């Protein structure tokens with residue numbers, strides 16, 4: 019039985035951890051998911067086949083170009099989510115009157 023794994027998910031999640039260290043934003047599970055969702059929607063999926071639980075292909079971590087893309091998308095997501103955490107984010111609205119909440 020084979021399955022599909024999106025390696026980009028793991029890449030994005032580890033990148034969030036890496037970039038979050040330098041910020042003081044909320045780092046709860048919900049915010050992490052929000053950042054990951056934002057980034058993953060802007061990045062190409064990296065599906066690979068898995069067989070017997072083993073991933074056959076490893077993500078090319080030395081792909082500098084791809085790393086830059088991931089870093090940019092995750093950085094943007096961290097900024098957006100961090101500046102307005104715990105809100106029902108509407109990805110299509112740019113002009114949100116920010117209500118000053120704690």
Ligand SMILES: [Zn+2]
Nearest residue numbers: 044046049103
């Ligand atoms: Zn949070």
